[in-house]
Amino acid sequence: MKLTASTLIEIKRVKGKGRGVFARQLIPAGTVFEKVPLLVIPAKEVLECEHGSFLSQYVFEYGRGTVALALGFGSLYNHSFTPNARYDDAGRQVKEFRALRDIQPGEEITINYNGTEDGTDPVEFDVVED
Numbered sequence: 677m678k679l680t681a682s683t684l685i686e687i688k689r690v691k692g693k694g695r696g697v698f699a700r701q702l703i704p705a706g707t708v709f710e711k712v713p714l715l716v717i718p719a720k721e722v723l724e725c726e727h728g729s730f731l732s733q734y735v736f737e738y739g740r741g742t743v744a745l746a747l748g749f750g751s752l753y754n755h756s757f758t759p760n761a762r763y764d765d766a767g768r769q770v771k772e773f774r775a776l777r778d779i780q781p782g783e784e785i786t787i788n789y790n791g792t793e794d795g796t797d798p799v800e801f802d803v804v805e806d
Contacts, residue, residue, distance in 0.1 A: 681748065697784070714738070
């Protein structure tokens with residue numbers, strides 16, 4: 677599978693969140709706007725470190741005993757319980773990000789870290805919603 681960088685998105689700083697992914701132009705509902713390769717890592721190397729791991733903030737659960745670091749902008753999307761995008765596996769060690777509704781130019785693109793757009797399980801940090 678050929679993967680190319682997306683011209684539809686960019687990174688900006690977000691007060692209270694750090695970095696976030698933003699639309700550079702209108703992204704219509706249903707559009708796959710980014711596909712990213714994954715680095716699959718044994719979970720214990722990231723999650724079970726004595727003093728914690730910086731990477732633990734950026735990985736996805738990926739199967740029995742593993743986590744995945746999404747390259748591209750894939751590990752930089754911020755969480756929302758009312759996201760405008762979702763992510764799905766899209767082949768071997770690839771994730772894709774798709775608009776759930778029209779995303780306006782300059783709007784932050786968010787995903788639900790629970791893996792579904794309507795997941796309500798608590799996350800391990802205070803959620804900053806716009």
